[in-house]
Amino acid sequence: MNFIKRAFLNIKEKKGRSILLLLVMSAILLFVLSGIIIQNAAKSAIATAKESSNATVTLTANREQAFKNIRKSKSKSTTLSLPSVSIATAKKIAKSSYVKSYNVTNSTTVNAKSFTAIKTSSSSQSGPSMGGNNKSQSSSGDITLSGVSSTSTVLSSSSAKLVSGRGLTVSDANTNNVVIEKELAKDNSLKVGSTIKVKDTDDKVRTLKVVGIYKASSTASSGGMGQSDPGNTIYTSAQYVNKVKGTTGKAESVTFIMNNPAKASAFIKQAKKLISTSKFSLTTDDSTYQSLLTPLNNVKSFANKIVWLVTIAGTIILALIVILMIRERRYEIGVLLSMGEKRWKVISQFFTEMFVVLIFSTIIAVIGGGFVGNYMSKELVSQSSSTTTSTMTVSSGQSQGGAPTQGGMPNGGGATQQGQNTGSQQSSLSNLEVSVDLMSILELFGFGLVIILIAILAGTVNVLRLEPKKILIL
Structure with missing residues (x-):
């Protein structure tokens, strides 16, 4: 057996x-x-x-170094001069295998011409104003033109979502197409396909075409200027903002979206070889991934x-x-x-x-x-x-401040x-x-x-x- x-x-x-x-x-x-x-x-x-999770690395001007340079300078001038990011350099950095996509950001202010901007008031504004504030306020527009490569990232979070029409893509780079906020559209009876006019700081009137409408969930700050209200933010291409500002191939910041959040440090090390670290800085935001x-x-x-x-x-x-x-x-x-x-x-x-x-x-x-x-x-x-x-x-309670x-x-x-x-x-x-x-x-x-x-x-x-x-x- x-x-x-x-x-x-x-x-x-x-x-x-x-x-x-x-x-x-x-x-x-x-x-x-x-x-x-x-x-x-x-x-x-x-x-x-x-x-x-869309962990990001943002390329911006090195503000810390700029302030240090002012303090070291013997000049009495305290004007902070920040260098613009070259879009050509950003494209070179974006070729990295660590990058999934990137978004160029540029902004300027203009004044509403054919429509009315959303007005924001606050009791904190009733007090005496600081010297020079009135002039600053009058010189800055009541509308913020936010230039981006694509709205896919900015209009896909809980703070802002596309509700009508379409967002902006790279094909909108050399156009006057814009995406406006829902409340602004409602107050001015605007819809997808409407055209609006704005006046830049040189009093030049520019015509914009509405291709999309988004809804912002955030509230206005208590600061008081018109453009501080999220409803007064109009998204357009970064190239169009450059046109309004009279610049070419420049950006205020470039956000690189990582393929793998864990590789952000390796990407920063690689990207630093292509920029001047005394003029520009790279900051990581992987808070969503970490959470x-x-x-x-x-x-x-x-x-x-x-x-x-x-x-x-x-x-x-x-x-x-x-x-x-x-x-x-x-x-x-x-x-x-x-x-x-x-x-x-x-x-x-x-x-x-x-x-x-x-x-x-x-x-x-x-x-x-x-x-x-x-x-x-x-x-x-x-x-x-x-x-x-x-x-x-x-942690949030401990870190909050004014x-x-x-x-x-x-x-x-x-x-x-x-x-x-x-x-x-x-x-x-x-x-x-x-x-x-x-x-x-x-x-x-x-x-x-x-x-x-x-x-x-x-x-x-x-x-x-x-x-x-x-x-x-x-």
């Missing part, structure tokens, strides 16, 4: 023991599989976050711990059961060895018995793993999300960014796809094989090292 046949007969005869092993093994594999599929889901979500990465890494780490803790605990439990099982079968082992059966065949018999149990346990684990994994992932996501949100709230944030955005902009990050985080976590695939099953089966192999070796080593006679008299 070969060891395989003996193994099947033993499983059939010892139904109670076989069912016990099946239940224990199924429970172990169920939790191992849950950990594996949650871990895989977290890895997949991290990969998706890398592609969708997604933290909870996902927490989920991934916890799932990894589940897999290893359950595997180790399961191996120990199964080893104890096998030891007890073999102790009951010492006589059988002694007789088989006395009859000349090889020791490896005896071990193979036990392995075959456990292997059959493993197959059925894997089937049970696969059936129930999806449900258990989905429940566990929701609990983990809930805990990780609430912890990260609390941390972000505390000064404007980088880029001149008021404090509300930081709150908006935090809201975007939190919203993106919750969206990514809620979309954590937990599913059982072939690779997960194969990985589970591999863990199962390792568990039963270690358990059998641990259970048989003390008995099989003895001679048959000693085994029989134990």
Whole structure:
């Protein structure tokens, strides 16, 4: 009688023991599989976050260095002169393999001619004005022309969304096409296809064609000038803004969107070779990616711990059961060895018995793993999300102050960014796809094989090292 046949007969005869092993093994594999599929889901979500988080690196004039130069200069003049970014240089930098796309930004102010700008008032304006403010206000227009390469990035966030018509693309570079805000369009009875007129600082009247309408969700700052209201921002091409300003091939800033947020540092190192770091600076904004990465890494780490803790605990439990099982079968082992059966065949018999149990346990684990994994992932996501949100709230509360944030955005902009990050985080976590695939099953089966192999070796080593006679008299 070969060891395989003996193994099947033993499983059939010892139904109670076989069912016990099946239940224990199924429970172990169920939790191992849950950990594996949650871990895989977290890895997949991290990969998706890398592609969708749009981490950016922005090339702008080095303001810090410019201020240092003023302080070092013996001249009494305090005028801050900032160099413009060359679009030609930006195109060279954008050829990097790290860059997915880039957006040129340029802006200027103009005055509304054929329509009325949105007026913003605030009680803070009723006080006495600072010297020179009235002149500055009158010289700057009530409309902001924001020049971009494409509106795909600026009009796809929670702060602004396209609601009618189309956005601007690179094909609009040498046109007078614009995208205006919904409230501005409503107040002036404008629609897609309408034409509007503005007057630049040289009193030259320019005609613009409305090709799209967007809705801004942010509110106006309490500063007071007309162009500070987001409704007074009109998007056009960066080249058209250059035309209004009387410049060529220049930009205020260029934003590079990364293929992989983790490679931002490598990109900056590469880009610095093409610019003068004393005149220009490169700043990274991967806050959305980091806000997604933290909870996902927490989920991934916890799932990894589940897999290893359950595997180790399961191996120990199964080893104890096998030891007890073999102790009951010492006589059988002694007789088989006395009859000349090889020791490896005896071990193979036990392995075959456990292997059959493993197959059925894997089937049970696969059936129930999806449900258990989905429940566990929701609990983990809930805990990780609430912890990260609390941390972000505390950090935001500590960092808030009266000064404007980088880029001149008021404090509300930081709150908006935090809201975007939190919203993106919750969206990514809620979309954590937990599913059982072939690779997960194969990985589970591999863990199962390792568990039963270690358990059998641990259970048989003390008995099989003895001679048959000693085994029989134990």
